[in-house]
Structure formats: structure tokens, C-alpha cells
Amino acid sequence: MDLLLLAKAALLGIVEGLTEFLPISSTGHLILAGSLLGFTGENAKVFEIAIQTGAMAAVIWEYRARLGRALAGVGSDPAARRFVLNIAIAFVPAAVIGLLFNKAIKAHLFAPVPVALAFVVGGFVILWVERRHKAAYGLRDLEGRRHARVETVEDMSARDALVVGCMQCLALVPGTSRSGATIIGAMVFGLSRKAATEFSFFLGIPTLTTAGAYSVWKQREALHAADLPVFAVGSVLAFCAAWLCIRWLIRYVSTHDFIPFAWYRIAFGAVVLLTAYSGLVVWAD
Numbered sequence: 001m002d003l004l005l006l007a008k009a010a011l012l013g014i015v016e017g018l019t020e021f022l023p024i025s026s027t028g029h030l031i032l033a034g035s036l037l038g039f040t041g042e043n044a045k046v047f048e049i050a051i052q053t054g055a056m057a058a059v060i061w062e063y064r065a066r067l068g069r070a071l072a073g074v075g076s077d078p079a080a081r082r083f084v085l086n087i088a089i090a091f092v093p094a095a096v097i098g099l100l101f102n103k104a105i106k107a108h109l110f111a112p113v114p115v116a117l118a119f120v121v122g123g124f125v126i127l128w129v130e131r132r133h134k135a136a137y138g139l140r141d142l143e144g145r146r147h148a149r150v151e152t153v154e155d156m157s158a159r160d161a162l163v164v165g166c167m168q169c170l171a172l173v174p175g176t177s178r179s180g181a182t183i184i185g186a187m188v189f190g191l192s193r194k195a196a197t198e199f200s201f202f203l204g205i206p207t208l209t210t211a212g213a214y215s216v217w218k219q220r221e222a223l224h225a226a227d228l229p230v231f232a233v234g235s236v237l238a239f240c241a242a243w244l245c246i247r248w249l250i251r252y253v254s255t256h257d258f259i260p261f262a263w264y265r266i267a268f269g270a271v272v273l274l275t276a277y278s279g280l281v282v283w284a285d
Contacts, residue, residue: 005230006229006230006233008037008039009047009230009231009233009234010233010234010237011033011037012030012033012034012037012039012047012048012051012234013051013054013233013234013235013236013237013238013241014237014238014241015029015030015033016029016030016048016051016052016054016055016234016238016241016242017054017055017058017237017238017239017240017241017242017243017244017245018241018242018244018245020052020055020178020179020204020208020238020242020245021055021179021197021200021201021204021242021245021246021249022177022179022180022245022249022261023122023126023177023179023180023183023184023258023261023262023265024119024177024180024261024264024265024268025115025118025119025122025174025175025176025177025178025180025265026052026055026177026178026179027048027049027115027174027175027177027178028115028116028118028119028174028175028176028177030048031048031110031111031112031115031174031175032112032115032116032272032283034048035112035283036281036283042219042222043219043222043223043227045106045110045215046215046216046219046222046223047227047230047231047234049211049212049215050212050215050216050231050234050235051212051231051234051235051238052208052209052211052212052238053208053209053212053213053235054234054235054236054237054238054239054242055204055208055238055239055241055242056204056205056208056209056212056242057235057239058238058239058240058242058243058246059201059202059204059205059242059246060205061239061243062243062246062247063201063202067202070083070084071084079154082154082156082158083153083154085158085161086153086156086157086158086160086161086199087161087202087203087205087206088206089158089161089162089165090161090162090164090165090168090199090203091165091203091206091207091210092165093162093165093166093168093169094165094168094169094171094172094207095207095210097169097172098172098211101172102172105172105173105174109173109174109175110174111283112272112276112283113272113273113276113283114173114174114175115174115175115269115272116175116268116269116270116272116273116276117175117269117273118173118174118175118176118269119175119265119266119268119269119272120265120266120269120270120273122175122176122177122180122262122265123261123262123263123264123265123266123269124262124266125184126180126184126258126259126261126262126265127259127262127263129184129187129188130187130257130258130259130262132188133187133188134257148187148190148191148192148193148195149189149190149191150190150191150192150195151192151194151195152192152194152195153195153198153199153202155195156191156195156199160186160189160191161199163185163186163189164182164185164186164189164191164196164199164200164203165203166185167181167182167184167185167186168181168182168185168203168207169181170185175269178200178204178207178208179197179200179204180261182196182199182200182203183196183197183200183258184196184258186199186200193253193254193257193258194250194253194254197249197250197253198250201246
């Protein structure tokens with residue numbers, strides 16, 4: 001057993017878990033980390049997508065009671081039925097676009113420089129959206145507090161779900177961030193930070209689980225039994241790191257905005273671009 005390879009898988013699993021639900025792009029961080037670690041190639045790309053399932057398992061575990069009630073009430077509870085339907089509606093756009101353009105995206109955009117550019121652009125978008133959200137969305141109640149148009153996931157309409165689903169399509173470009181696209185996109189259309197964040201969590205369950213399963217299936221002939229420990233280590237550590245991140249993020253968004261993440265994206269992307277074009281770091285594709 002290659003202990004160095006397992007150590008790389010462990011590190012990448014932690015990176016995946018810590019970044020999957022933040023608006024900073026887990027795929028982008030994995031591509032950059034994999035480049036630095038020499039963990040590249042087709043199998044590496046499959047690994048990076050597959051371990052997202054571990055992060056998704058953390059969402060299922062953290063919200064197991066809520067998800068259980070929703071599934072149990074689909075046949076009798078209109079609110080539960082609307083919740084499940086909204087997830088399904090939001091899932092469809094990225095699933096269709098992903099199937100059509102996945103190969104082209106992997107061939108041309110899964111590289112450090114395009115990822116860094118997406119980091120920087122996404123950072124400026126977050127800054128713009130946060131400013132717009134604070135200024136334009138929400139009504140003041142009698143006590144002067146501001147409220148978004150949609151305060152909770154349960155208040156979302158099918159149209160809201162479709163809009164968020166379309167925003168998720170932007171995340172097919174690595175470095176954009178699935179969480180960033182769905183959360184920030186939802187905020188543009190009037191969802192509160194908490195509602196946008198939680199819906200992003202829930203939408204990730206079918207999206208990333210399906211993407212991971214599809215990627216493994218497509219590359220099944222290139223994978224071997226010896227790869228199982230690597231995938232297992234990465235997935236388990238992604239689960240642990242993601243669970244901690246989820247619990248922290250929900251508390252964070254109740255009193256903070258996403259501006260620090262925007263500046264992090266801009267600074268990190270700029271560093272990658274500067275090191276790439278100056279030759280200080282040779283970023284492998």
C-alpha cells in the first residue's frame with residue numbers, strides 16, 4: 001500500500017470537506033492542491049468528483065431528521081411535497097447541461113489558470129451581490145429590521161427553485177463554486193443568506209452524489225481494487241471536515257456576510273496567476 005498516496009488522498013479529502021459548502025470552490029481547490037501534490041490525471045479527476053459524495057453524506061447526517069420528515073410526508077404533507085419537488089426542479093438544469101458539456105469542460109477548464117481566473121471573477125461577483133442584496137432586498141418591519149423576500153427554504157416557490165438550479169449550472173466551470181453560484185445566485189433573487197445556504201446544502205445531495213456515481217461509472221475500466229483505500233480515505237475525511245464546516249457555516253451566516261470569502265477568492269486567485277505567469281510555480285494540468 002502506497003502510504004504517500006494515502007496521505008495525499010487524506011489531505012485532498014480534508015480540502016474537499018472544508019471547501020465544498022463555502023463559496024470558494026472545492027473543485028478549484030482540489031485542482032490546485034492536486035497540482036501541487038502531483039496528484040493529476042484522469043483518475044485524479046474521478047477521485048476529486050467521487051469524494052464529494054463523502055461531503056454530501058455530512059449534509060444527510062446533519063439534516064437527517066429534517067430530510068426524514070420530508071420524505072415521510074411526501075404523500076400527505078403539502079409542505080414536504082413542495083420541498084422535495086423544489087429540490088428535483090433545481091437539480092434538473094445542471095444535470096442536463098453537465099451531461100451535454102461535461103467532456104468539453106474537463107478537457108479545457110480543469111487546469112490551474114482557468115480556475116484562478118474563475119476565483120477572481122467570482123470574488124468580484126460576490127462583492128457586487130452582497131452590496132446589492134443589502135441595498136435592494138428585504139423590507140423593514142415595524143422595528144426596523146430587514147427581511148429578505150424568502151426567509152426559509154420552506155417559503156421557496158418552484159420558480160425560486162428553478163432559478164437556483166439555473167445558477168448552479170455556472171458551477172460546472174471549475175473555480176466558480178457550486179455553493180457560491182447557488183447561494184449568491186439565490187440571494188440575487190431575494191432569498192435570505194440562511195435560506196440560500198440551506199437550500200444549497202440540500203441541492204448538493206442529488207447533484208454531487210449523481211456526479212460522483214456517474215464519474216466513477218464512466219471511468220470504471222481505468223479504476224482498480226487497489227484504488228479503493230484511496231477513495232475511502234478521501235471520502236471519510238471529506239465527510240468529517242464537511243460536517244464541521246456545515247455546523248460552523250449555519251451559525252456564521254446568521255450574523256455575517258460573504259465578503260471575507262470574496263476577498264479570499266480574489267487574493268488566492270491572484271497569487272496563483274502571478275506564480276503561474278512569473279514561473280515561480282509550475283502548475284501541472
